[in-house]
Amino acid sequence: MFNTVLSASIQGVDCKIVRVESDVGDGLPGFNMVGYLSAQVKEAQERVRTALKNSGFYLEPKRISVNLAPADLRKSGSGFDLPIALTIAAGYGIITDKSLEGVLVAGELSLNGKVNGIPGVLSIVAEAARNGCQKCIIPLENAAEGEAIPDVEVMAASSLREVIEYLQGKGMLQKVEKRIPGIGEEWECSGEDFSEIQGQRAVKRAAEVAVSGFHNLLLVGPPGAGKSMIAKRIPGILPRMTPEEILETSKLYSIAGMLPENGSLLLKRPFRSPHHTVTASALTGGGSIPRLGEVSLAHNGVLFLDELGEFSREVLEVLRQPLEDKEVCISRSGGTYTFPANLMLVAAMNPCPCGYYPDMKKCTCTYGSVQKYLSRISSPLLDRIDITVEASAVTYGALQDLEKSESSATIRSRVERAREIQRERYLGTGYRFNSDLDGEGMQKYCSLKKEENELMKEAFEKLDLSARSYYRILKVARTIADMEEKDQIGTDNLQEAICYRTIHKKFWMGR
Numbered sequence: 410m411f412n413t414v415l416s417a418s419i420q421g422v423d424c425k426i427v428r429v430e431s432d433v434g435d436g437l438p439g440f441n442m443v444g445y446l447s448a449q450v451k452e453a454q455e456r457v458r459t460a461l462k463n464s465g466f467y468l469e470p471k472r473i474s475v476n477l478a479p480a481d482l483r484k485s486g487s488g489f490d491l492p493i494a495l496t497i498a499a500g501y502g503i504i505t506d507k508s509l510e511g512v513l514v515a516g517e518l519s520l521n522g523k524v525n526g527i528p529g530v531l532s533i534v535a536e537a538a539r540n541g542c543q544k545c546i547i548p549l550e551n552a553a554e555g556e557a558i559p560d561v562e563v564m565a566a567s568s569l570r571e572v573i574e575y576l577q578g579k580g581m582l583q584k585v586e587k588r589i590p591g592i593g594e595e596w597e598c599s600g601e602d603f604s605e606i607q608g609q610r611a612v613k614r615a616a617e618v619a620v621s622g623f624h625n626l627l628l629v630g631p632p633g634a635g636k637s638m639i640a641k642r643i644p645g646i647l648p649r650m651t652p653e654e655i656l657e658t659s660k661l662y663s664i665a666g667m668l669p670e671n672g673s674l675l676l677k678r679p680f681r682s683p684h685h686t687v688t689a690s691a692l693t694g695g696g697s698i699p700r701l702g703e704v705s706l707a708h709n710g711v712l713f714l715d716e717l718g719e720f721s722r723e724v725l726e727v728l729r730q731p732l733e734d735k736e737v738c739i740s741r742s743g744g745t746y747t748f749p750a751n752l753m754l755v756a757a758m759n760p761c762p763c764g765y766y767p768d769m770k771k772c773t774c775t776y777g778s779v780q781k782y783l784s785r786i787s788s789p790l791l792d793r794i795d796i797t798v799e800a801s802a803v804t805y806g807a808l809q810d811l812e813k814s815e816s817s818a819t820i821r822s823r824v825e826r827a828r829e830i831q832r833e834r835y836l837g838t839g840y841r842f843n844s845d846l847d848g849e850g851m852q853k854y855c856s857l858k859k860e861e862n863e864l865m866k867e868a869f870e871k872l873d874l875s876a877r878s879y880y881r882i883l884k885v886a887r888t889i890a891d892m893e894e895k896d897q898i899g900t901d902n903l904q905e906a907i908c909y910r911t912i913h914k915k916f917w918m919g920r
Contacts, residue, residue, distance in 0.1 A: 410434065412499035414509040416477075416492040417536055418484050419529040419664055421699060421746035424536040426513075428478045429492040433500030436472035442493075444477030447485035456487075456518050457494045464522035464570040466503055473497060485698060488527040491516035491546070491572065498573055508576040511543035522569040526550030528666035531659055531674075534558040546572060546582065553673050554663055555585040557656055601642045604816040608807030609635050615798040615909065617820055620646050621827040622888030623842035624881075625732065625754040625793060627717070629916060630800030631771075632764045636757035639800070640713050643755060645817035647678045648828040650709060654678075658709045661749070665701050679710030685719040689727045694748050699739045704731045705748040717758035722785045728754070732793040735845075753844075754794065758786075760916050767915070783917055792877045795844065795885050797912040827891045843888045848880075855883040861903055868907045872914065882906045 413430045440454045454475075461468060475493055477484050492514040499506050515533050517525040530551035537545050538561040545563045547555055555563035563585040566572045574580035603613060612628060616639055619626040628636040650658065659674040668675070683692065683703045694702030704712060714720060731737050731750040739746045761779040765771035774782075791797075831842055840850055857865060869879055883898070885906040890898045 410500045410502075412496045412506045412509065414492045414496050414499075415513040415537075415540075415542060416489055416515050417513065417529075417533040418482060419486065419532060420482070420744075422532070422661060422664060422701070422705075422748055424529065424532040425482055426536060426540055427482070427484060427489070429489060429496055429514075430476045430478060431493065431496035431500050432474045433471050433497060438470035438472060440473045440475075442475045442477075444475075444480050445483050446477065447483065449487055450477070450484050450489055453487070453490045453493055453518075456490050456520060457497065459520045460490070460518040460522045460569050461494055461498065463520060464568070464573070466498065466501075466573070468497070468501060471501075473500070483698070486527065486529075487517040487525075488515040488529070488533075490518040491524060491566075491569065494518060494569055495572065495576070504573055504576040512546060513537040513540075513542045513544070514546045514572075516546070516548045516566065518569060524548045524566050524568055524572070529664045530554045531557065531656075531663040534561060534563060535660070537561050547585075549583065552583065552585050554659070554668070556588050557659070557674055559587055602645060602817045603639075603642050603820055604814045606635055606638060606642070606814055607810055608803045609639065609800060612636075612639055612798050612800045613815075613820075615796050616640075616643060617646065617824065618885065618888055618892065618905075618909075619753065619755070619796050620648070621824050621892055622795075622831070622884065623753050623844040624795035624885055624888065625844075626756070627791075627794045627797040628755075628757040628800050629760055629797065629912060631768070631802050632759060634800040634802055636800045637715050640715070640755050640757055641682075642817060643711055643713075644677065644680045646821040646824050647711070648821075648825050650676065650678055654709050657749075661701060661705060661708055665706065667706070677710075679707050680713065681707040681711070682713040682715065685714075685716050687720075687724060689724045692724055693727050693731060693737050693750075694739055694746075697741065699741060699746045699748075701748055702737065704728070704737060704750040704752060707752040708749045709751060710753070712752050712754050714754070714756040717756040718762075718782050718785055720785070722787070725786065725790055729789055729793060732790075751845075756794070757800075786917075788917075791913055791917065792875055792881075795881045796909040798909060799912050799915070823892065826894075827888065830891045830894065843884045843891070846884055846887075851880055851883060855887050855898060857883075857898060857903075861898060861900055864900055864903050864907075868903075868910075872907075872910060874910070878910060882910060885909060 411432045413428050416427045416429050418425050418427045442454055498504050517527050526548045530547050531554040534545050534555050535558050538558050545561055549565040549567040552565040564582040565585055566582050575582045630636055655674055662668050662675055681703050692703050735751040737748040737750050760766045761774045762782050763773045766779050886898045886902040889902040889905055
């Protein structure tokens, strides 16, 4: 007897509908599975047969054939256990084939019949809604993920027996209530606050500008100047994510199996901080079946690279394409995978191996060793960093200053206002932050008057700027103008933005 039910397969960050088909008939008893399956999926036959037996359903020896279609799509993961079990149960007459019509099912089975959580449920339910499925049955552990997707009824199950009794009309499953992501929920900032930082007003200002426009930021200075301390407090001033961003980011973490233990969606913008020994594939994603890397896990948030000069040049160079295109493309024999990577890069580094260059009273490095150290950060990568600021050594007077610095909450309120101005300006355009602007957007939203244009011409020639650097200065100036709630970019806005490019000349010797 032939039966079918819908399920889904995660392919990179995309989700594809899979038809789970089974035929139970007479013949030499056996259990065969086909459909371009990974080892994980092939192991399902033992889990399914034992789970059905331990759930109280006796299966007579018959010939069982299972196919996962389409056959040219590689299937992996353990989420096909539950749909396979249900089609077999229908084949034995335990449930009717009509009870599976219009239903999408996903879940892993334990040998005792318990339904375990699986990664990627958020994307699976969203794909079910797009394909017009009437109902989804998912693991109880993933119930919170099903809350965020409208237009489809979601039922959560804790055991195989519960699901079968529900499809028989003898029991009920927990119905997942719908809610808009982020509405009515707040998240608390960590205990690390900007008010704890004494001095470094210029660096804190640069951080605020960077966050307001989602610009890449590089902090350069000696050890103990507070570079890492400031960077680690940036999450406290990041603007809140919109419901769309919450859903988009949570889908990535759902696929990676990294959602919070309670299964709730991500309300905070991600803050990823990989160690400098990270490999290129771990940073951008990779593997025979590509998985998300750090740049994609930082999507809509911050990627913090501490001790930037200690990263290998090979690793740093792979960042160039994601920073420019806001996505990562990985090609494998099985296809091409595109992962989102719209992130804000924050990096901190010493200017030389000992950390004290250009203070020659303290620096013990040779000229050659300094240049070799700085050469790990190439000019093309520097071009993609909008703001570079020097974190000078903190003076004794700054440490003794009893005046309380601004709190993260105060700074964040200003960031939120600048973000709101950008949201209103770019409504319906596809842009979200000033850093997203392309050539067409620059012409429309970053136009300069005569005086400002002359200033930019002078800066372009004296600083020997590239075209990319020129446009990034304009984007930063647009953000500074937004922070002052000005419609037109002014001379003072341009001057501050240009200052954030001059640090390159000091440390990289005109490279």
